Amino acid sequence: MTVTPLGIPRRMLEFTLDGEEARVPEGSTILDACRAAGKDIPTLCEGDTLRPKNACRVCVVEVEGARTLVPACSRKAEPGMEVRTDTERARHSRKVVLELLASSVDLSTTPKVAGWLKEYEAKPDRFGPDAARLNEEPRVDNDLYVRDYDKCILCYKCVDACGDQWQNSFAISVAGRGFDARIAVEHDAPLTDSACVYCGNCIEVCPTGALSFKSEFDMRAAGTWDEARQTETTTVCAYCGVGCNLTLHVQDNEIVKVTSPHDNPVTHGNLCIKGRFGYQHVQNRD
Amino acid sequence: MDLHFGDSKPTDEERAAVDALLGPPESSWEGAARDEMRAADLRWARGGREARDRRDLLLPGLHAVNDRIGWISEGALDYLCRRLTVPPAEAYGVATFYAMFSVKPRPATVLHVCTDLACAAAGAPQLCAGIEARLGPGSGVSVERSPCLGLCERAPAALAVRAGDPVRTAVSAPATVEAAVLAASSPGSAPEEPPAALAVPQAGQDGLTLLHRVGVVDPSSLDDYRAHGGYTALRRAFELGPAGVIREVTDSGLVGRGGAAFPTGRKWQATASQPDRPHYLVCNADESEPGTFKDRVLMEGDPYALVEAMTIAGYATGAHKGYLYLRGEYPRALRLLEHAITQARARGLLGDDVLGQGYAFDIEIRRGAGAYICGEETALFNSIEGYRGEPRSKPPFPVEKGLFGKPTVENNVETLVNVLPVLTMGAPAYAAIGTGRSTGPKLFCVSGSVERPGVYEVPFGATLGEVLTLAGVREGLRAVLLGGAAGGFVRADELDVPLTFEGTREAGTTLGSGVVMAFDDSVPLPRLLLRIAEFFRDESCGQCVPCRVGTVRQEEALHRIVERTGADAAGDIALLREVGRAMRDASICGLGQTAWNAVESAIDRLGAYE
Numbered sequence: 001m002t003v004t005p006l007g008i009p010r011r012m013l014e015f016t017l018d019g020e021e022a023r024v025p026e027g028s029t030i031l032d033a034c035r036a037a038g039k040d041i042p043t044l045c046e047g048d049t050l051r052p053k054n055a056c057r058v059c060v061v062e063v064e065g066a067r068t069l070v071p072a073c074s075r076k077a078e079p080g081m082e083v084r085t086d087t088e089r090a091r092h093s094r095k096v097v098l099e100l101l102a103s104s105v106d107l108s109t110t111p112k113v114a115g116w117l118k119e120y121e122a123k124p125d126r127f128g129p130d131a132a133r134l135n136e137e138p139r140v141d142n143d144l145y146v147r148d149y150d151k152c153i154l155c156y157k158c159v160d161a162c163g164d165q166w167q168n169s170f171a172i173s174v175a176g177r178g179f180d181a182r183i184a185v186e187h188d189a190p191l192t193d194s195a196c197v198y199c200g201n202c203i204e205v206c207p208t209g210a211l212s213f214k215s216e217f218d219m220r221a222a223g224t225w226d227e228a229r230q231t232e233t234t235t236v237c238a239y240c241g242v243g244c245n246l247t248l249h250v251q252d253n254e255i256v257k258v259t260s261p262h263d264n265p266v267t268h269g270n271l272c273i274k275g276r277f278g279y280q281h282v283q284n285r286d
Numbered sequence: 287m288d289l290h291f292g293d294s295k296p297t298d299e300e301r302a303a304v305d306a307l308l309g310p311p312e313s314s315w316e317g318a319a320r321d322e323m324r325a326a327d328l329r330w331a332r333g334g335r336e337a338r339d340r341r342d343l344l345l346p347g348l349h350a351v352n353d354r355i356g357w358i359s360e361g362a363l364d365y366l367c368r369r370l371t372v373p374p375a376e377a378y379g380v381a382t383f384y385a386m387f388s389v390k391p392r393p394a395t396v397l398h399v400c401t402d403l404a405c406a407a408a409g410a411p412q413l414c415a416g417i418e419a420r421l422g423p424g425s426g427v428s429v430e431r432s433p434c435l436g437l438c439e440r441a442p443a444a445l446a447v448r449a450g451d452p453v454r455t456a457v458s459a460p461a462t463v464e465a466a467v468l469a470a471s472s473p474g475s476a477p478e479e480p481p482a483a484l485a486v487p488q489a490g491q492d493g494l495t496l497l498h499r500v501g502v503v504d505p506s507s508l509d510d511y512r513a514h515g516g517y518t519a520l521r522r523a524f525e526l527g528p529a530g531v532i533r534e535v536t537d538s539g540l541v542g543r544g545g546a547a548f549p550t551g552r553k554w555q556a557t558a559s560q561p562d563r564p565h566y567l568v569c570n571a572d573e574s575e576p577g578t579f580k581d582r583v584l585m586e587g588d589p590y591a592l593v594e595a596m597t598i599a600g601y602a603t604g605a606h607k608g609y610l611y612l613r614g615e616y617p618r619a620l621r622l623l624e625h626a627i628t629q630a631r632a633r634g635l636l637g638d639d640v641l642g643q644g645y646a647f648d649i650e651i652r653r654g655a656g657a658y659i660c661g662e663e664t665a666l667f668n669s670i671e672g673y674r675g676e677p678r679s680k681p682p683f684p685v686e687k688g689l690f691g692k693p694t695v696e697n698n699v700e701t702l703v704n705v706l707p708v709l710t711m712g713a714p715a716y717a718a719i720g721t722g723r724s725t726g727p728k729l730f731c732v733s734g735s736v737e738r739p740g741v742y743e744v745p746f747g748a749t750l751g752e753v754l755t756l757a758g759v760r761e762g763l764r765a766v767l768l769g770g771a772a773g774g775f776v777r778a779d780e781l782d783v784p785l786t787f788e789g790t791r792e793a794g795t796t797l798g799s800g801v802v803m804a805f806d807d808s809v810p811l812p813r814l815l816l817r818i819a820e821f822f823r824d825e826s827c828g829q830c831v832p833c834r835v836g837t838v839r840q841e842e843a844l845h846r847i848v849e850r851t852g853a854d855a856a857g858d859i860a861l862l863r864e865v866g867r868a869m870r871d872a873s874i875c876g877l878g879q880t881a882w883n884a885v886e887s888a889i890d891r892l893g894a895y896e
Contacts, residue, residue: 007312054679055830057872067873076678089871091648093832095869119287126847131840163373170289170373174674174828175382177657179838181828184291186374187360187389193291236384255397 013050015081022077030061030072030083039085042094042116044101045155046073049268050165053156056101060086060093069093077096103127104179106151109209109220111185132179141190142283144277146217151210152183157200158211159183166270171195172202183210187207200276204259204269213257224266226251234261237275242266244275256278289373293365303451307347308340308369317368342690344380344672349614349653354388356394356449358416361420372672383674385433385656385858386447386522387613397470398615399461400442402434402576403767406817407809408460408583417444427470433821434576435459435615435656437805438733440738445615455617481620484585487738487757494699495585495719495727495745496708497868501586505622507628511590517635519709523598524643525707532558535705537713539725544570544661545769545798548788553695555584556685557603559695566787567600567608568689568696570666571597574613574658575770575823577801580729581634581699583741585612588703588881589626590709593649593704597640598649598709603695608623608649611666623651648757658825662875663696664688667825676829677875683882700729700800701769720746724786728797732757734767734804744785751781753802762806767893769798771818772880774887792818795887798855811894813850815885819844822881833878836869840882847895855895862889 017033022126024033029052034041045056052074060069064082065086069090072085077083084090099116102124117124138148154174171194175184185194203211212220219225230251237244244267247259258276262269295895296304305311311318320327347366351358358381381387399417414431420428427446437443442461444466456469464725469476483489483501490501504510511517519576523531536551557565569592573581579830585592596608612620627649630636638646652670654660660669663887664678667689688694704726717725724746730753733739737758744753750766763778774782774795783793790797805814819841827836843862847855866882873879888894 002823054874057830057874058834060872068873071679090865093868093872096836096864097831097872099837100831100865100868103839104835127842131842153836156829163376168288171375172374173379174371175379176828177383177674177827179834180826181834184375184378186378187363188378189292193292195373276833281798 006140013077013079015077015079015083017083018085024077025068026088028077030070030077031059033077034072034085039077041072041085042112043073043184044110044113044153045157047157047207048251049262050160050205050260053160054246055156056153057097058094062087062090095122097128098122099124103131103133105153105208107248109151110207112121135169140214140217142192142198144214145193145200145203146212146213146214147183148217151180151208153208154181154183155207157207161201161205166259167178167197167199167201169195169197169199184253198273198277199271200273215256219256237271239278244271246271246275248279254283288541289367291368291374292360292391294359294361294364296359296365300351300355300359301365303350303851304362304366304369305349307350311369312885315731317365322653335866341372341672342670343370344372344377345652345655345669346359346376348381349655350386353449353453354451356396357388357390357392369479369494372864377751380672380674381756383617383657387655391851392586393426393428395470395473396446396447397427397429397466398432398435398447398857399466400433400435400437400444401431401817402821403507403771403803403814403817404438404577405419406512406814407734407805410442412459413442413463417466419813419841420463420467420839423854424506427624430633433667434574436573436579436613438579438731439532440732444469444477446473449475457618480534482583483635485583486587487740488742494743496584496703496729497587497741499591500583505587505589506625508590508626508633512561515710516590517594517888519706520594520641521763522709523601524641528604529603530559531709533599535708536604537714539723539873540704540708540710541702541724541787542697543700543704543800547797549604550697553685554603557693558694560686562693563603564602564607564687566694567596567603567605567693568666568670569608569610569702570661570663570696570698571594571610571619572654572661572666573699573798575662575772575801577733577767577770577797577803580731580741580800582616582619584699584703587621589622590704591617592623592699593626593630593636596649596650597636597647598705599695599697599702603693604647607647609670610649610651610789611654611660613652613654615655618817620651620653659827659875659877662877665875667694668697676827676828679874719787728785728800730785730800730802732804735760735763735806745787747784749781750776750783750785750802752783753785754804759804759807763804764809765805765806765811767801767803767884769796770801771884772876773801774883775796775892777831777891799838811888811892812844815888815894816844816848817842818884821875826877830874830878832869833873836865837869837880839865841884846886851895859889859895
């Protein structure tokens with residue numbers, strides 16, 4: 001069981017959500033309110049441990065009086081606001097945004113997106129066979145993790161996790177601009193020549209599988225990756241005394257990757273290189 | 287943070303370029319040689335927060351290297367990062383964001399040839415081909431196709447930049463192959479540009495309010511400026527006090543001239559009343575809208591007016607520091623404004639005690655480096671702060687959290703210059719100009735198929751036809767692009783539309799930044815629309831999906847139908863409408879929201895592709 005610390009008491013505010021009264025604590029986003037009300041708003045770039053970046057624009061909703069749609073993940077609920085989440089206008093934008101994304105990058109390893117494409121009747125193929133795609137080869141330049149930018153939706157979560165929001169390594173940034181913008185380390189060098197400390201916290205937050213464990217990448221390539229056969233066990237890291245929680249993903253009695261629970265009040269899903277990648281000794285059976 | 291700097295070292299020249307901006311390094315922690323034991327090297331708390339607080343010098347630092355060498359090497363970038371305690375990955379992200387910088391080796395001379403709307407109509411493609419034929423790979427000149435250089439009244443235009451100490455620039459407009467090649471091969475001896483007044487066909491005429499000094503005063507002489515009424519508005523501002531100035535500006539009905547038409551007085555009041563300090567003033571001189579050049583002409587023809595207007599705006603809103611964010615493609619405006627600011631400072635019109643009134647105010651110029659998006663106010667803040675010029679999501683609004691997270695008022699050049707007549711003639715007299723809801727004089731940048739292209743000043747309410755008549759519209763007018771690439775087309779039979787905010791809104795179009803670009807029958811409309819789409823694809827920052835991918839899909843669809851009409855184009859037009867609607871609704875900022883406007887208006891009003 002994890003303990004969630006209680007914050008200071010917050011005032012409640014009232015606004016209208018799809019015609020119904022909603023009461024949420026001050027500071028809540030529209031997305032928080034939607035989730036509390038049991039509404040499922042699709043979102044890709046929103047991360048539970050990071051400040052919302054609202055770059056993907058899949059979670060847009062209609063707010064009475066606003067000229068444009070607003071991102072539910074970052075717009076704070078305000079008293080008296082009238083929010084509608086499922087209008088034709090909002091659904092249209094979500095559909096087109098999903099089509100734009102799916103036509104430009106590979107979303108095959110993005111959880112939930114197949115369902116959304118179906119729900120919103122998105123047809124990414126209608127931009128034609130010549131529609132520009134990223135079409136980049138995966139970058140395998142170290143033994144720990146792989147960067148496959150063909151799957152990258154530029155959600156900025158890895159940048160934020162590597163930068164001032166968690167790791168403070170600042171090894172990753174966005175380079176270039178427009179459609180040519182890419183996640184890159186300094187001088188677009190191999191990871192081994194960069195400031196990367198291999199904490200893997202960027203993999204932890206990546207929503208599409210553009211960043212993945214080398215083990216997962218290799219097993220997917222070999223066709224042996226099977227999440228249905230995996231078990232997850234949360235334990236405590238034994239490397240030092242901080243007490244970070246590790247979730248061991250085990251398939252066929254082998255650890256295949258290590259994640260960390262985001263609701264852990266100490267680490268919020270972050271680990272260091274040892275906790276995240278240093279598990280081979282466990283399965284060294286010689 | 288524990289920053290990692292690679293092994294690459296700067297060359298002596300790169301180091302000198304950075305040190306000329308930042309001063310020599312004080313310890314080996316920030317890149318000094320370790321040849322002797324320095325006291326500073328033994329301290330622990332050097333650098334750190336103090337150095338990180340200079341992050342906003344990153345863009346000037348990149349300029350320093352690019353100006354001296356012509357491109358930014360790994361060693362130079364790492365050294366700059368060391369000096370400013372900026373992570374190299376972030377600095378790399380910033381350096382690759384701007385079109386005028388290169389992180390790959392290139393020749394010291396770059397010739398930017400404008401291929402945007404007015405220049406394209408005036409033969410830019412042939413010009414480019416001719417220049418490239420003359421300046422082959424071995425010529426030591428890199429020829430780059432450029433978005434609008436803001437020289438539309440003298441189209442086609444080219445700007446040569448030769449790196450060195452000092453950097454040299456030369457403008458060739460209207461450019462011929464010979465003139466452009468000469469500018470690139472010897473920028474120091476290229477013929478001087480014609481004075482800014484030549485861009486103002488009305489120069490010297492009676493009845494001008496905003497342009498009355500352009501062509502009349504010497505733009506480099508403070509005395510001449512004062513002899514022509516300069517600094518009377520500032521004196522009046524000190525008589526009125528900050529609240530009084532805001533009252534006058536509010537009563538005048540002045541609204542922002544950058545395109546959004548927000549009431550200036552309300553913006554100033556909102557900033558002035560913020561308890562958080564300090565307050566900042568930002569002048570948006572990043573005029574990059576294709577077809578717009580009025581701010582350049584104002585700055586080149588009457589630079590002290592902008593310095594005075596910024597001082598008044600700072601005084602009214604409680605700011606002691608004003609940033610003038612000037613687009614990187616305006617070298618002459620940069621020289622004149624630097625000179626004007628230095629002179630004003632020397633004469634006590636800027637500095638610790640402006641006019642002996644106990645008010646401290648100074649202006650710092652920041653150069654952009656080729657990014658249309660930095661005209662968006664929050665992207666501009668990021669750019670000044672040394673981050674990628676990506677827009678921030680609003681709220682919070684700049685009046686609350688703007689530059690460096692502090693209350694900030696941002697106005698464009700034309701808006702600020704309007705404050706001078708507001709104060710000298712008084713709010714009621716100013717408000718009497720124009721119409722009820724659009725008060726004052728307005729500048730229009732007229733270009734394209736007219737006899738006398740240039741900046742025209744008319745009171746709000748003049749019709750589009752009247753402005754075109756002033757400029758001498760040529761036979762065979764087919765369409766007018768109103769408001770720039772983010773604006774919309776109107777037909778040749780709609781010239782009676784009144785040029786006011788409400789009048790253009792009723793007519794289903796926009797005044798935008800004051801662009802009036804005339805196109806005659808000879809201009810192939812689908813090519814023009816394709817150029818607009820290319821522009822937005824190139825200039826999208828890439829932060830949000832609707833704009834990053836939507837602008838690409840828009841351009842692809844327009845490519846497919848460039849030679850097609852009717853039923854053959856219908857499917858792609860339907861697709862364009864769907865994507866355009868999502869871009870307008872779901873993009874973070876105005877760039878994505880308006881990227882479909884001009885194309886949509888061409889389809890709906892001009893019947894393009896029918």
